[in-house]
Amino acid sequence: MTGRSARQLRVQHNISKYVFQQVDVFSSQPLKGNPLAVVVGADALTDRQMASFANWTNLSETTFLLQPTTGDADYRVRIFTPARELPFAGHPTLGSCHVWLASGGKSKGSEIVQECEAGLIRIRRDGDRLSFAAPRLNRCGPVEPEMLARIVKGLRLAEDAIVDANWVDSGPGWMAVLLHSREDLLALRPDFGVISGLRVGVVAPWHAAEDGRDADFEVRAFTAAGFEDPVTGSLNAGLARWLIGSGIAPRAYVASQGTVLGRAGRVHVEQVGGEIWIGGAVTSCIEGTAIL
Structure with missing residues (x-):
């Protein structure tokens, strides 16, 4: 195809170039966290274009940065899985904020305010770590028998392997079970056919003598789509409200996630006053141009 023909095709289909990054969230080491694709300045893209690109990347989430619709926000984000749009998700929040800052974004105040379908999400910087204020739970309480x-x-x-179970839904629909030990949790090999359509989080304490002191809890996340998520911000946000609120966890702790998948995700949880902050490192892995 000649250069002129390529240009004509691009105009005909209204194809444009966008700044693109793929980042690793909840890890300071590349390839050890949860990947996220981010498209910058995506205001001209249609819903269909966003959904199609997210389906093509085939990552758990792809996000699109846009201008905010309210003066209270610094930027707006839309979050897509390969199949649908989400109102909120944790690792896309931190990864999108990292890319927004790397692209020259400047917050109006001491905190960064992200607009998404779920509302306004506050984000703070603590050195190289970003943390978001966990949203209130849409659903809590015991899981039905x-x-x-x-x-x-x-x-x-x-049946006696489960210590407790609770709804921990901050938007995506997570429920969670607490096991006795990290060893029990890492040994799980779920039957996704049985739990199809459910979002099941599993958490267990680290015991220093057996597991070390690098973290306080181990987490695994089994998605409704039938795969295990490497590191999950929304699940950890819901878990934090449950574990801290019930006295199972202290006001500040570190959760490990992704071990079975060869990842080394670390989620830093802290309760400050009545708020719970969910944080972690974000590492840029790919920078370039998306042609959409």
């Missing part, structure tokens, strides 16, 4: 029985079967657990 019939649902819990399905989870027990799907995770191939004995």
Whole structure:
């Protein structure tokens, strides 16, 4: 194809170039966290274009940075899985903020304010770490007996293996179970056919003598789409409200996630007053141009 023909095709299909980054969230080491694709300055893209690009990247989430619609926000983000749009998600929030800052974004105040479908999310910087204020839970309380029985079967657990279970839904629809030990958690090999359509988080304490002191809890996230998520901000946000609120966890702790998948995600949790902050490092892995 000649240069002129290529230019004509680009004009005909209204193709444009956008700044693009792929980052690793909840890890200071490349390839050890949860990847996120981010398109900058995406205001001209249609819903269909965004959904199609997210489907093509085939990452758990792809985000698009836009101008805010309210003066209270510094930027706006839209968050897409390969199949649908999400109102809020944790690792896309931190990864999008990292890219926004790297692209020259300047906050109006001491905190950064992200606008998304779920509302305004406050983000703070602490050295190389970014943290978001966990949103209130849409749903909390005990998991229904019939649902819990399905989870027990799907995770191939004995009934006495579960210490407790709770809804921890901050938007995506997570429920969670607490196990006795990290060893039990890492041994899980779920039957995704049984838990299809459910978002099941599993958490267990680290025991210093056996597991070391690098973290306080281990987390795994089994998605409704039938795969394990490497490191999950929204789940950890819901877990923090449950674990701290019930006295299971201290006001500040570190969660490890992604171990079974060969990752080394670290989620830093801190309660300050009535707020819970979910934080971690973000590392840029790919920078370039997206042609959409």
